[in-house]
Amino acid sequence: MAPLDRRNFLAGAAVVAFDPATSRWLTSFPEDASAIRVPRLDGELVTDEESLTEAATDYGHLINRRPRAVLRPGSALDVVTIVRFANEHGLTVAARGQGHSTFGQAQADCGVVIDTRTLATIHEILPDRAVVDAGVQWLDLIRASLADGVAPPVSTDYLALSVGGTLSVGGIGGASQHFGLLVDNTLELEVVTGDGQLVTCSADLERDLFEAVLGGLGQFAVIVRATVQLRDAPTMARIYTLTYPQVTDLTAAQRTVLADGRFDYLEGQLVPTDDDGFAFVLESGVWFTTQPPDDDVLLAGLDPSGLDVVDVPYFEWLNRIYETMEQIEALRLPGPWLNVFIPDAATDEIVSELLKTLTPADAGGVALLYPTTRAPLTRPQVRVPDGPVFFLLALLRAVSPPDDAEAERLIAENDALYARVLAAGGTQYPVNALHLDPADWRIHYGDRWPAVVRAKDRYDPRRVLTPGQGVFEDVSRAARTP
Incomplete structure (x- = not known):
């Protein structure tokens, strides 16, 4: 489906009424007195097949929960209107941007999905x-x-x-x-x-x-x-790609450059090799406009087995994976992703153990491994391990050709690896294909869980919003209806 904007979002059949007896949206107002007229909207509420089908899935293509309607808002007040309507009539609502969740997080089974692409100013x-x-x-x-x-x-x-x-x-x-x-x-x-x-x-x-x-x-x-x-902003990026033979060589080099902050950008990858193994790549960059950086200073003490240095325009670097991601998305492959934050002290052991069984086919796409510092992270809802440094391990899997059994196997592997990370004091970056229930989310939030519950009770007391995350116990429609 082509990206939506304010010029083409009126293609679907507009909803004008809601029948609370059947929880169905209606595109014409019946004589039946039980139907409730939908309040005026600046945008539209639609129920056409194409819109519902798109909103029922996401980038992961693993979960399919079909909404009853899709709101294409013409203003923030449209969102207010539909959320209030949902509260009054026992419906759920989920906001969906580019649909890049992987496990149904932005879906609303039999509810309303808000397509925020029409709020794009x-x-x-x-x-x-x-x-x-x-x-x-x-x-x-x-x-x-x-x-x-x-x-x-x-x-x-x-x-x-x-x-x-x-x-x-x-x-x-x-x-x-x-x-x-x-x-x-x-x-x-x-x-x-x-x-x-x-x-x-x-x-x-x-x-x-x-x-x-x-x-x-x-x-x-x-x-x-x-x-x-x-x-x-700079205009140029000098990108350094350093290759190492062992994952512990990679993480040691990453810790060195993280500690002195010599690079503006720091990531790393597990790159498949021809012998069904991995090479370990430190990817780093320095921004500049007129004066290029000193390579000797930046590379001091790193001793890679392979090195590549290239200058690219800053925007070109930031947007480097756009075309690749668009091509992958067009294939509609199952994407059982896993993103976890691992404490620094446990990273080498966990990743080394993983590599004993992980194959490039199991990684299934891009596998990222890089550290960052905890100090600049200030938002309490984002849960990261204790300690000054932690690593992101991201297995951005794609199952090709599509195979439901293989996808389920990889999700089970995600569950097992996540349990291992939890036991070591790690957390998840929550864009994953994991089997989680409210008890798991309580563990994820730890000592913040009471504050999370209080916020839910205060700001979403009827449990209307974003049911696909599965953070809270399901509240029946009857309980939500006044």
Whole structure:
């Protein structure tokens, strides 16, 4: 389906009424007095087959939960209207940006999915900040801000993600060692709470709500607008690719450069080799505009077995995987991803043990391994291990050709590896294909769990929002209906 904008989002048959007896949306108003007319919208609520089918799945192609309707909002007030309507009539609601979840997280079985792609206006770009709607892609924001010589200090590897979706989970990238996650670089939000209130929140205004929503998995409010930090941007990136024969050589080098902060960007990969094993690659970069960096200083003490150095335009580097991701997404392959945060002290043991059985076929795509520092991470909803340093291990699997049994096997492996990481004091970056129930989420949040429950009770008391995450016990429709 082609990306939607305000010019083409009116293609579906518009809903005009709701029948509470059957929980069905109606495209014409019947004479039956039990039907309830839908309040006026600036956008549209649609029930056409194409829209429902798209909203029933996601990038992972593993879970299929069909909504009863899709809202294509023309304004934030449309989100208010539908969330309030959901509260009144026992429905659930989930916001969906670019659909890049992997296990049904943004789906609403028999509920309403809010397609935020029609909220995609960049309202303002200033030297230190940008004000954007939730459906704006980071790609579009960075293109626009670079025209003014500024950009977000942190970027995820894939830029075609929505601002709202990314801020709901965290937003980690190669510059997080210096600047934290994208949620740490967010100044203000405009949100619709689960009880249908349109609220502006920040560190100084409605702080409890602000902290609950950033990294809050859509459990407390729907993000409709965000103000994010910008910084002066370079024009060029010098990228260093260092290869190591053993994973412990890689992690030792990564710890060295993390400790002195010599690179602006730091990541790493497990790269498949021809002998069905892996090479271990440190990927790093330094930004510049006029004066290139000193290679000798930057590479001192690292001793790789292989080295490649290349200069690329800064935007080209940030957007380096866009075409590849678009090609993979077009194949509609099952994507049982796993992203975990491992304590520094446990990383070598866990990853070395994993590599005894992990094959390139099991990795199934991109396998990332890199450290970052805990100090710049300030948002309490994003759970990371204790200690000053932790590693991200990301197995961004794709099952090709599609095979349900193979996908289930890999999800079971995800469950087992996650349990191992938990036992070592690790956590998850919650964009995964994992079998989780509310008891697992209670473990994930640890001592923050009571605050999470209080926030849910305060901002979404009827449990309307984002049921696909499975964070809370299911509340029956009867219990939600007044």
